[in-house]
Amino acid sequence: MTDPKKLAIKDFVYELPDERIAKFPLPERDQSKLLQYHQGQISDHTFTDLPQLLPSHTLLVFNDTKVVQARLLMQKETGGIVEIFCLEPVAPHREVQLAMQQTGSSTWKCLVGNNKRWKRGPVKLQFEGGELQAEREAQQEGHFLIRFTWTPADLTFAEVLEQCGKLPLPPYLNRELTAEDHTRYQTIYANQQGAVAVPTAGLHFTDRVMEQLKLQSIDTAYLTLHVGAGTFKPVKADTMEAHEMHAEQLFISKAFLEKLLQHLGNPVIPVGTTSMRSLESLYWLGFKVWQQPNLPVQELHVTQWQAYESTELPTAEEVLTALLKYMEQQNTDYLHASTQIIIAPGYTFRICNGLVTNFHQPESTLLLLVSALIGENWRKVYQHAMENDYRFLSYGDSSLLLP
Structure with a gap:
């Protein structure tokens, strides 16, 4: 078995010319190309063919997170601009859903552009009928803790961002935001505010x-x-052991778990790498509570290498049942956890049987995930996409991978 810690990221390189990166979305979402990889064979389709290509009795799992307007262009007293990019909430709530509903003030972990020019005092941003103010509370490794206060104080932070924030387009698009991005850099089923990047595999879905x-x-x-934002974090380490995966917040309903349990034995196919990481994380969260039925809620976290450290594992049915029982004990219909799971060659899939996904950047953890699913054939898939005019990355084309 491959030891994922020893994987060298230089083995996951392919040539991606800038002109192959889709800078803008197609006029119609579902008219993108769809590459099907099925048991080693590749065929070309249009995304509207997906329903016919999926195995019968499939459960298709979507991530309904909604991208928030997390980029804030704040003004100093001298008139200069400071760019603040909200990453994740810190106080009074660490849970994204709650932080978005917070009124009056909130502290977030943020990236700050032009920080050296921000000498002292708060920076401000006026919006219709109100004002947002930001102050640095502390500098930590690679980011700042920023305390936001706003008026009117009865507005939620979600409403404030809606009023004065900008959508954070991926850095590799290397262009200004357009009016079209506001609808197109969002899935049609986006519902829960809190992401700073879109789960791109879902962008192709239409009502049709x-x-x-x-x-x-x-x-x-x-x-x-x-x-x-860690989804764009390049792997700078020579081997994966030295790369720290970003943690992301995961929310699961009891009804979702019950449906998943009913479908085990039939194909479970996630739409996008985030849905796949979530589904596989559920197995490891379930494993934790299967081992420790009284696990404190704050320890519902999947660490980066947890999946590679255990042998003699229970079935998916056993751990998901344990997770449901745990939720009943906690008297909750929703599970809030976090995950740093890294899915790389050497990983054994516990829940997922395939994947709908876009084409990812070279030397990325997303490419490692694809390779974990279809092995060395990822090269064949990407070469075929390159030779057949597929468009790459967030606004690019799609693939259905069925190992």
């Missing part, structure tokens, strides 16, 4: 495709993983 899924008796389910 959703309707076809129903006609093909493909069942669907939704979970929430708030995608963090």
Whole structure:
């Protein structure tokens, strides 16, 4: 078995010319190309073909996180601009859903552009009928703790961002935001505010495709993983052992777990790498409570290498049942956890049987995940995409990977 800690990121390189990166979305979401990889064979399709290509009785799992306007262009007293990028909440709530509903003030972990020019005092941003103010509380490794206060104080932080924030487009698009991005850099089923990047595999879905899924008796389910800026974090370490995976917040309903349990034995296919990481994390969270039924709620966290450290494991059914029992004990219909799981060659899939996903950056953890699923054939898939005019990255084309 491959030891994922020893994997060298230089083995996950391919040539990606800038002109192959899709800088803008297609006029129609579901008209993107769809590459099907099925048991080693590759075929070309259009995304509208997806419902017919999925195995029968599939449960298709979506991430319904919604991208928030997390970029704030704040003004100093001298008139200069400081850019603040909200990463994750710190106080009074660490839970994204609660932090977005916070009124009056909130502290967030943020990246700050032009920080050296921000000498002292707060920076401000006026918006219609109000004002947002930001002050640095502390500098930590690679980021700042920023305390935001705003008026009117009865507005939620979500409403404030909606009023004065900008959508954080991926850095590799290397262009200004357009009016179109506000609808197109968001899935049609986005519902839970809190992501700073879109789960891109979902961008191709339209009402028309959703309707076809129903006609093909493909069942669907939704979970929430708030995608963090770490999704764009390049792997700088020579081997994966030295790369620290970003933690992301995961929310699961009891109804979702019950549906997942019913579908075990049929194909469970996530839409996007975030849905796949969430589903596989559920196994490891379930394993934790299967081992320790009284685990404190704050310890519901999957560490980076947890999945590679255990042998003689229970079935998916056993751990998901343990997770449901745990939720009943806690008297809750929702599970809030966090995950740093890294899915890389050497990983054994516990829940997922395939993947709908876009084409990812070279030397990225997302490419490691694809390789974990289809092995060395990822090269064949990417070469085929390159030779057949597929568009790459967030606004690019799609693939259905069925090992």
